[in-house]
Structures are given as C-alpha cells and as structure tokens.
Amino acid sequence: MSFLLNRARRARRATVPTLRATLLATGLALCASVSLSVSAWAADTSPAAQQARFSAEAKAPADAERGRVFFTSRQGGEWSCASCHGNPPTAQGKHANTGKLIKPLAPAFNPMAFTDSARVDKWFRRNCNDVLKRECSPGEKADVLAWLNSLKP
Amino acid sequence: MTPLMSSFTRLWVGAAAALTPLASAWADHGPLLPRNMPPSYVQECASCHTAYPPALLPAASWQRLMGGLKQHYGSDASLDPATVAQLSQWLQANAGTYKRVSEVPPQDRITRAAWFERKHRRIEPAVWALPSVKSAANCAACHGGADQGRYDDDELRYPAGLTQRQRWMWHD
Helix, strand or coil: CHHHHHHHHHHHHCCHHHHHHHHHHHHHHHHHHHHHHCCCCCCCCCHHHHHHHHHHHHCCCCCHHHHHHHHHCCCCCCCCCHHHHCCCCCCCEECCCCCCEECCCCHHHCCCCCCCHHHHHHHHHHHHHHHHCCCCCHHHHHHHHHHHHHCCC | CHHHCCHHHHHHHHHHHHHHHHHHHHCCCCCCCCCCCCHHHHHHHCCCCCCCCHHHCCHHHHHHHHHCHHHECCECCCCCHHHHHHHHHHHHHHCCCCHHHHCCCHHHCHHHCHHHHHHCCCCCHHHHCCCCCCCCCCHHHCECCHHHCCCCHHHECCCCCCCHHHHHHCCC
C-alpha cells in the first residue's frame, strides 16, 4: 500500500522540477554577471610554487620521505593527516568524524589542489591544529608538499 | 538584463511564479536550503560536513557555533572575520523558528534535537556505526538530496553495508 502511495507521490512530484528548472534558468541568467566575478577559487598559485614558498620560509630544502612519515603518522593526537585524506591521498578521502567525502589531496589526482594560496594557508592552519594541536612549521609544510607533489598516477 | 530574457522566457517565469505555491503544497516540504545561500557556506562549512539547512537550528545555537569556530566539535574550523560575519548574518536570518526547532538542542547539535531523535528512532545503533555512515551528522549517507537540502522520504537510499534484515526494517 505504501508502495503505491509512494509511486503516486513520485508521479506528481515529477512535474515540479520543470517549474524549478525554469525558475533556476532565469535566476542563473539574471545572476550570470554577478557570479562570474565572484570566484570561489582564486587559482593564484601552483603546488610547486607552494612547496617553494614553504622551503624558502624554512630556509631548507624539502624532503618527500620526511613528508610521507609526517603525513601518515599520528602526532600525539587521535588523528593523522591520513585519517581524513587517506594513505596515500591519491583517491577520495573521508572526514574521520562526519564521513563527508573529500577530494583527493595529491595534485596529480586533483587539479584544484594547492592552487589558491589563501586556501592553502587556511587548511594548513585548521588541520594542523586538529592533528598536532599547533600550527605546522614551514619545513613540515614543505616536506608534505614535496611528498604530495611526488605522487603520480 | 532584459535582452537576456526572451518574451517566451518571461511567459514561462510568469506561469511558474503563479504555480509555485501549488508546487510547494505537493511536496512534504521544499528544499530546506535557501536560494540565497552564500558560496562561502558550501566552501567553508560543507567541505567537512553536509551543508546543514540553517532552519534546522535555532538562532541562539548558530550564534554560539559561529562564536566558537576555533573549537568546532573537536575540530578547528576557524575563518577570517569577514566570512564569519557574513555567514553569521545569513544563518541568523534563516535560522529555524518553527516550534520544533526553536528549542535549543543539547550541545547545539542537530542530531540531538528532539525532532531529529524522533524521526530516526527506528534506526539501529549498528546502522549509525556502518563505515558508510560513520555518524548521524552524515545526512547524505541515507538522504540522497541532503547536499541540496532535500530530506524527503522519496530520496532515502540504503547506506552501503545494510544487512538483509535491516533492509526489510528500513520501510517500517
């Protein structure tokens, strides 16, 4: 019985998306000029440039193997970087608490990764606080980037 | 603006506007995410969890949440002050006022609200613990339209790993 009711409900609902689509299309047309100027991604940098930036701040060359160990180990807390991003982070990750899917972190597997310097700083700040209960040093960030940049398909 | 819209489009917009009240009366409820959702809401909040509809928490809960992003349920979700201000204002303006959400839930958690617990009372603890679900905060594990603010029963889907018995119980 409930099966039949559901079917009827679905059939009626099927006409709704058409109306919604019409409204949406109009909304999009009206907003096109606005949304084009508001980009969520600045795309002002590259993964290699970020590695170079942190190496310069650390005044030392980055080390991919050190980055791998850092990324995959727990640092006193409950989580490692790999808890959410996976090991290696070349496929979709999953937030350790919420289960929300996370795009691959390694740049060769996600063209958007590390292309916005503000985002890079924000996520290092947040995630280092979660994993290490402190900010990461420039050297640690450079090492992690060296490892991530070395991961290829 | 106007050259973008043909007279045909305008006709359809008019018809759609006239029929919209009818359309929302058909549904259990429409999508819960307001149309004016700031892009930063998806970018900043929905990167770690579902873009929870603001109407699912009362204004007092949102205010407390946005005041403590540095320690956000065990995670650092800190943001620049301008974005915090923008999101706070939007969350306050769209917070839940309907009586079932106007009550502040324990720890400002949607999943602890009386209405949430009642709606999910038949879900076994083992289902919440499935790797494909992980947490009651992971709405999208079962609500196919969660990321678009749709929680209707029509879009329910089995999370991966349900036993045959749990699948049978799903429809009760």
